[in-house]
Amino acid sequence: MLEIKHLSYQVADEAGGELGILNDVSLTVADNQFVVITGPNGGGKTTLAKAIMGLVRPTGGAISWNGTDITGLDITQRARLGVSYGFQQPPRFKGLKVRDLLSLASGKESLKREDACQYLTRVGLCAGDYIDREVDASLSGGEVKRIEIATILARGAGLMIFDEPEAGIDLWSFAKLTETFQALHQRREHTLVIISHQERIINLADEIVMISDGKIQKHGPREEIFPEILANTAAGCSYMAEGAN
Amino acid sequence: MDQAEWKLLKEIADLEKTPQGAYNIRRNGQLDSRNSTANIEITTKTEPGKSGIDIRIKPGTRHESVHIPVIISQTGLNELVYNDFFIGDDCDVDIVAGCGIHNTGCETSQHDGVHTFHIGRNSKVRYVERHYGEGPGTGRRVMNPQTVVYLEEGASINMETTQIRGVDSTKRETKIVAGPNAEAVITEKLLTHGDQTAESDMEIILDGEGATGRVVSRSVAQDSSQQVFYPKMTGNAKCFGHVQCDSIIMGEAKISSIPAIAANHVDAQLIHEAAIGRIAGDQILKLMTLGLTEEEAEEKILDGFLQ
Numbered sequence: 001m002l003e004i005k006h007l008s009y010q011v012a013d014e015a016g017g018e019l020g021i022l023n024d025v026s027l028t029v030a031d032n033q034f035v036v037i038t039g040p041n042g043g044g045k046t047t048l049a050k051a052i053m054g055l056v057r058p059t060g061g062a063i064s065w066n067g068t069d070i071t072g073l074d075i076t077q078r079a080r081l082g083v084s085y086g087f088q089q090p091p092r093f094k095g096l097k098v099r100d101l102l103s104l105a106s107g108k109e110s111l112k113r114e115d116a117c118q119y120l121t122r123v124g125l126c127a128g129d130y131i132d133r134e135v136d137a138s139l140s141g142g143e144v145k146r147i148e149i150a151t152i153l154a155r156g157a158g159l160m161i162f163d164e165p166e167a168g169i170d171l172w173s174f175a176k177l178t179e180t181f182q183a184l185h186q187r188r189e190h191t192l193v194i195i196s197h198q199e200r201i202i203n204l205a206d207e208i209v210m211i212s213d214g215k216i217q218k219h220g221p222r223e224e225i226f227p228e229i230l231a232n233t234a235a236g237c238s239y240m241a242e243g244a245n
Numbered sequence: 246m247d248q249a250e251w252k253l254l255k256e257i258a259d260l261e262k263t264p265q266g267a268y269n270i271r272r273n274g275q276l277d278s279r280n281s282t283a284n285i286e287i288t289t290k291t292e293p294g295k296s297g298i299d300i301r302i303k304p305g306t307r308h309e310s311v312h313i314p315v316i317i318s319q320t321g322l323n324e325l326v327y328n329d330f331f332i333g334d335d336c337d338v339d340i341v342a343g344c345g346i347h348n349t350g351c352e353t354s355q356h357d358g359v360h361t362f363h364i365g366r367n368s369k370v371r372y373v374e375r376h377y378g379e380g381p382g383t384g385r386r387v388m389n390p391q392t393v394v395y396l397e398e399g400a401s402i403n404m405e406t407t408q409i410r411g412v413d414s415t416k417r418e419t420k421i422v423a424g425p426n427a428e429a430v431i432t433e434k435l436l437t438h439g440d441q442t443a444e445s446d447m448e449i450i451l452d453g454e455g456a457t458g459r460v461v462s463r464s465v466a467q468d469s470s471q472q473v474f475y476p477k478m479t480g481n482a483k484c485f486g487h488v489q490c491d492s493i494i495m496g497e498a499k500i501s502s503i504p505a506i507a508a509n510h511v512d513a514q515l516i517h518e519a520a521i522g523r524i525a526g527d528q529i530l531k532l533m534t535l536g537l538t539e540e541e542a543e544e545k546i547l548d549g550f551l552q
Contacts, residue, residue: 053534055534075530076533076537076538079534079535079536080536084534084535087527087531090531091525091527091528091530091531093528093546093549095548095552096545097549104532104535104545107535151535155535155536
């Protein structure tokens with residue numbers, strides 16, 4: 001179970017005052033649940049995800065995973081306890097091949113070719129074309145993004161956080177990706193937290209969390225929250241309009 | 246040979262026993278062992294005052310290899326060696342060179358090797374050269390290789406040079422002259438650490454119509470080491486040349502990359518790309534999210550970069 005209690009992340013603004021990126025965020029995600037975090041840009045979604053992974057150090061509050069307080073742990077320690085995070089803008093590596101990255105993610109010195117290929121297929125990449133390619137500037141943004149998602153699948157951690165997995169991915173690959181998330185959820189072996197604006201991903205979730213201005217504005221079962229979001233969209237709310245683009 | 250010397254051989258030539266085919270092992274300035282084959286003849290130079298060997302490869306020799314490693318385990322040894330390769334037409338051969346120094350003493354051990362290749366028409370040569378130094382002594386380990394290659398029409402060389410660790414000072418000089426439709430592919434990998442210095446001067450002259458040259462240089466400078474690169478590509482005919490230099494800088498290190506491309510023909514197409522930068526922070530963070538420590542992440546990134 002993931003438990004976030006009174007999490008805050010304050011930074012100094014230009015005038016020297018405090019700017020709240022996250023303000024007293026509390027959230028509990030039960031085991032093997034699929035939760036979508038949505039909301040407008042700049043609302044604090046990515047900061048929350050990064051705080052769970054340890055990429056951002058919160059200024060207040062606590063995070064625990066499976067009963068262990070991980071607030072003071074570094075990224076590596078959290079990763080080893082089963083927390084994983086797919087970057088919104090994944091880095092590229094000159095010299096490291098797709099297969100190397102998947103091997104590192106899986107924790108196996110030499111990941112079998114067929115296993116590595118299977119992860120790539122699940123994100124809509126033709127495995128044979130990519131397995132021996134370097135994760136460098138020769139790959140497009142969408143390709144790097146899908147490889148990033150494949151590393152999270154290879155890692156197979158208890159908690160999988162994906163940060164806008166749909167960004168930069170074409171329609172055909174996106175369909176494959178939603179199938180993958182659905183199949184992953186059906187196995188009920190992982191807790192999924194996905195930051196997304198996409199209706200097709202939101203539709204797969206058990207729960208929806210809506211964050212804006214650094215606060216949880218709404219949290220509840222999808223059936224309850226989604227109609228409210230759509231109603232707000234009709235009233236001209238920008239975040240769903242952006243998701244539809 | 247003792248255990249330390251075998252370890253050097255393993256590092257520089259991946260040899261655990263006497264190699265197959267032709268070979269010449271030079272140890273502490275002397276011939277250790279040699280084997281010529283029906284197609285590859287190795288002889289000691291006879292010019293007075295000139296140490297080294299001549300390697301003659303008969304035309305049409307295919308799928309054969311020559312190993313010519315040099316190992317130094319004697320502190321204070323300083324040598325200058327000339328190795329000349331005469332490779333006939335229509336050959337396809339692998340040449341493995343390299344130098345390993347194990348210095349246990351306080352005096353400088355130095356190997357300066359001058360390798361000259363004359364590669365015949367339509368011959369293909371794969372040349373691998375690794376430099377490595379180790380040893381508990383305070384004596385410096387110095388290697389200054391000079392490589393000169395003449396490619397005749399349709400000939401090619403695929404040259405891989407690697408200096409991974411333990412060489413205190415190196416000055417590399419490489420000159421390649423490519424004739425019509427000849428091809429030179431050079432991959433240079435270099436890592437310096439501590440207060441080591443490395444300089445690499447490279448000159449690729451694309452002299453004949455249809456010649457191509459590709460240089461990929463990847464280097465890592467750690468601690469307070471210093472590296473200077475002078476890659477120069479000249480096109481004297483209709484040709485294609487590409488130089489790519491990438492360096493990772495760490496700690497207090499310094500790197501200079503001073504490229505030059507010179508076209509003396511209207512159809513010479515020459516490209517140079519160079520980049521120096523530190524390891525991107527998000528690369529380390531990404532690998533840490535996969536369970537690696539910061540040190541492990543850094544090591545993986547450098548290993549991959551110099552792979």
